Amino acid sequence: MDPLRQSPSPSSSRASSPRTFSCERLGYVGIEAVLDQLKIKAMKMGFEFNIMVVGQSGLGKSTMVNTLFKSKIWKSTMPGLRVPMPQTLQLHSVTHVIEENGVKLKLTVTDTPGFGDQINNDKCWDPVLGYINEQYERYLQEEILITRQRHIPDTRVHCCVYFVPPTGHCLRPLDLEFLQRLCRAVNVVPVIARADSLTIEEREAFRHRIQDDLKTHSIEVYPQKSFDEDINDKILNSKIRERIPFAVVGADREHMVNGRCVLGRKTKWGIIEVENMAHCEFPLLRDLLIRSHLQDLKDITHNVHYENYRIIRLKESHALPRGPGWVNLAPTPSPTPTGTRASPGPGKVCRWAEDDSDEDF
Numbered sequence: 345m346d347p348l349r350q351s352p353s354p355s356s357s358r359a360s361s362p363r364t365f366s367c368e369r370l371g372y373v374g375i376e377a378v379l380d381q382l383k384i385k386a387m388k389m390g391f392e393f394n395i396m397v398v399g400q401s402g403l404g405k406s407t408m409v410n411t412l413f414k415s416k417i418w419k420s421t422m423p424g425l426r427v428p429m430p431q432t433l434q435l436h437s438v439t440h441v442i443e444e445n446g447v448k449l450k451l452t453v454t455d456t457p458g459f460g461d462q463i464n465n466d467k468c469w470d471p472v473l474g475y476i477n478e479q480y481e482r483y484l485q486e487e488i489l490i491t492r493q494r495h496i497p498d499t500r501v502h503c504c505v506y507f508v509p510p511t512g513h514c515l516r517p518l519d520l521e522f523l524q525r526l527c528r529a530v531n532v533v534p535v536i537a538r539a540d541s542l543t544i545e546e547r548e549a550f551r552h553r554i555q556d557d558l559k560t561h562s563i564e565v566y567p568q569k570s571f572d573e574d575i576n577d578k579i580l581n582s583k584i585r586e587r588i589p590f591a592v593v594g595a596d597r598e599h600m601v602n603g604r605c606v607l608g609r610k611t612k613w614g615i616i617e618v619e620n621m622a623h624c625e626f627p628l629l630r631d632l633l634i635r636s637h638l639q640d641l642k643d644i645t646h647n648v649h650y651e652n653y654r655i656i657r658l659k660e661s662h663a664l665p666r667g668p669g670w671v672n673l674a675p676t677p678s679p680t681p682t683g684t685r686a687s688p689g690p691g692k693v694c695r696w697a698e699d700d701s702d703e704d705f
């Protein structure tokens with residue numbers, strides 16, 4: 345159990361907070377209307393979601409982002425064309441507003457072309473982890489101002505989709521080294537890319553080998569077991585964990601199949617439908633990222649990953665606030681030799697902020 349979620353000890357400050365009792369009511373009050381109020385407010389504000397895709401060139405990252413959001417967010421490489429290999433790792437972000445049934449989603453996608461493409465991939469994770477920490481730092485700098493914005497723009501990466509090449513063997517040392525660092529800083533969802541190049545049996549065997557590798561190297565990908573909040577989370581997330589990494593196929597073109605228009609890849613043998621579970625596990629990825637866990641990805645980013653960053657940064661800074669709008673934060677140190685900041689390991693991260701302001705209401 346997450347140590348921070350155990351019941352408070354008798355000596356803790358929470359023990360002295362007033363006890364709460366449920367009381368008998370005489371009639372309908374209308375408390376549930378708060379849900380409508382929240383919905384109206386959320387629709388007015390819109391949602392922000394920031395996703396990062398990491399993996400070698402040609403694994404279908406750009407196509408997958410387009411498939412996920414059914415939009416042309418990135419230009420994917422034309423089939424048949426050689427994928428140009430960037431000489432260095434560069435990070436590119438693009439922001440789009442997607443609206444569906446009155447709900448606005450401000451989506452930022454960060455691509456990492458060049459990751460793992462070089463002959464020497466030593467420390468190729470540094471720019472990726474550097475970018476992730478930069479966004480935490482930006483948020484922190486805004487948050488610590490005494491006069492701060494009502495809504496702090498959120499550029500923090502909520503989810504990183506890691507594309508594993510469909511080799512059918514096991515994770516490469518590069519994948520392991522990177523994932524070990526990445527999982528401590530951000531929510532990571534690994535996927536088996538271009539899964540149409542593997543048979544169903546090969547996909548299953550590859551998935552199990554990857555799961556074993558992750559376990560052996562204590563790499564905790566999203567949804568992390570330690571953050572399941574209740575039995576329902578546990579049941580749902582256990583099913584997801586059994587299927588991760590999802591074997592996905594991406595496509596940003598539509599084809600007619602039995603009179604239906606479907607997103608898919610046309611091959612000599614027929615159409616691979618990306619939304620058909622008999623063909624690939626793209627629907628599981630889409631459901632996890634968009635339909636069932638989008639808000640949880642954001643919550644864990646804020647309550648766990650950002651919180652760890654914030655605690656370390658504030659501990660580093662020796663000075664207390666000195667006057668309006670000013671906190672003396674030590675300058676951002678350069679990444680540690682391991683390529684990331686000294687964040688706690690997966691077992692040590694804390695889900696909840698130490699703040700206990702309105703929780704016991």
Ligand SMILES: Nc1nc2c(ncn2[C@@H]2O[C@H](COP(=O)(O)OP(=O)(O)O)[C@@H](O)[C@H]2O)c(=O)[nH]1
Nearest residue numbers: 402403404405406407420421422423538593594
């Ligand atoms: N067979 C197959 N090809 C794919 C898949 N996803 C993308 N592609 C193709 O692979 C090439 C590279 O895709 P792209 O999305 O540009 O890869 P990126 O370099 O990782 O962004 C393009 O020709 C895509 O049409 C897939 O799931 N299966």
Ligand SMILES: [Mg+2]
Nearest residue numbers: 405406420455
């Ligand atoms: Mg691309």
